[in-house]
C-alpha cells in the first residue's frame with residue numbers, strides 16, 4: 001500500500017484522499033509572522049457544523065470550533081455550561097466538513113483550569129475524538145504553565161486574552177477591556193506569558209485599539225483580533241454574527257449579510273404555500289406508474 005497519501009482517519013484505510021492534498025498546518029500559521037510582521041493576515045471564522053465548514057473552508061486559514069456555540073447553537077445564556085462532549089462532537093463535524101483550514105477547538109469552562117494534567121486529559125480527548133489540530137483556552141499568566149505543559153506534550157495551543165467570555169462572572173459583563181493603565185498592562189503581560197509558554201496564536205478580544213496594536217507589536221507569535229484592531233496579524237468573527245443571523249451582536253461585529261431576514265422570508269413563503277395547499281406541487285409529488 002502506498003504511503004504517499006494522507007489517510008483520513010474518518011474513512012477506511014483502503015480509501016486514501018483522492019486528490020493528494022495537505023491541510024494547512026500549525027507551523028504554517030506560525031510562519032505567517034516573520035520578524036514581527038505578517039504579510040498576509042490570517043483569516044479565521046468560527047464553524048460548528050459540517051456544512052458550515054464546507055462553505056467556509058476554502059476562504060479561511062483557520063476554522064475555530066468556538067465555545068460561543070453555547071449561545072449560538074444551544075441558546076445558553078453564556079459559554080459557562082458548554083461541555084467537552086459538545087465541543088468534541090461539533091469539532092468532529094467541522095473536521096469532516098473541511099480539508100484545507102487548520103481546525104482549532106475551544107476548551108470549555110471547567111475542562112482545563114484546575115491543573116496542567118486536567119488540561120492535558122481534556123485536550124487529548126478533544127483531539128482524539130475530533131481530529132482537530134489544536135486547542136484554544138482562555139487566560140494569560142495564570143495559564144502559562146498549562147500552555148507549556150500541553151505544547152511540550154504535542155498539543156498546539158491558541159491563547160485568548162482581553163475580554164475572556166468564560167470569566168464573565170468575574171468581569172461582570174462583556175465590556176471592552178484595557179481602558180485603565182493597570183488593565184492594559186495586564187493584557188500585554190498575559191499575551192507575553194502565552195507567547196513565552198509556546199502558544200502559536202494569541203486571540204485578543206474586546207480591547208481598546210492601542211492595546212491590541214501594542215500586543216501585536218510586542219509578541220512574536222500571530223495575534224488574531226476580534227473587537228481589537230485591523231493592525232492585528234489576523235481577524236476572527238463568529239460566523240453567525242457576520243452572516244446577520246442574530247438581532248443583537250457586539251459592536252465589533254460587521255454584518256456582511258442579513259441571513260435572518262432571508263430565513264424568515266423564506267419560511268413565510270413556505271408557510272403561505274402550505275396553508276394555500278399550493279405546496280407540494282406536481283413536481284414535488286410522486287404518481288403511480290401507469
Ligand SMILES: Nc1nc(=O)c2c([nH]1)NC[C@@H]1CN(c3ccc(C(=O)N[C@@H](CCC(=O)O)C(=O)O)cc3)CN21
Pocket residue numbers: 067068071072079165173174175176206238240241246249250251252
Ligand atoms: N454570537 C456570539 N458572538 C460573540 O462574539 C461571542 C459569543 N456569541 N459568545 C461568547 C462571546 C461573548 N462575547 C460577547 C458578547 C456580548 C458582547 C457585547 O454585547 N458587548 C457590548 C458591550 C456590553 C456592555 O457594555 O456590557 C457591545 O456593545 O459591544 C461582547 C462580546 C463574544 N463572544
Ligand SMILES: CC(C)C(=O)C(=O)O
Pocket residue numbers: 046064065066067068069106160203205226236237238
Ligand atoms: C469569538 C471567538 C474568538 C471565540 O472564542 C468563540 O467563538 O468562542
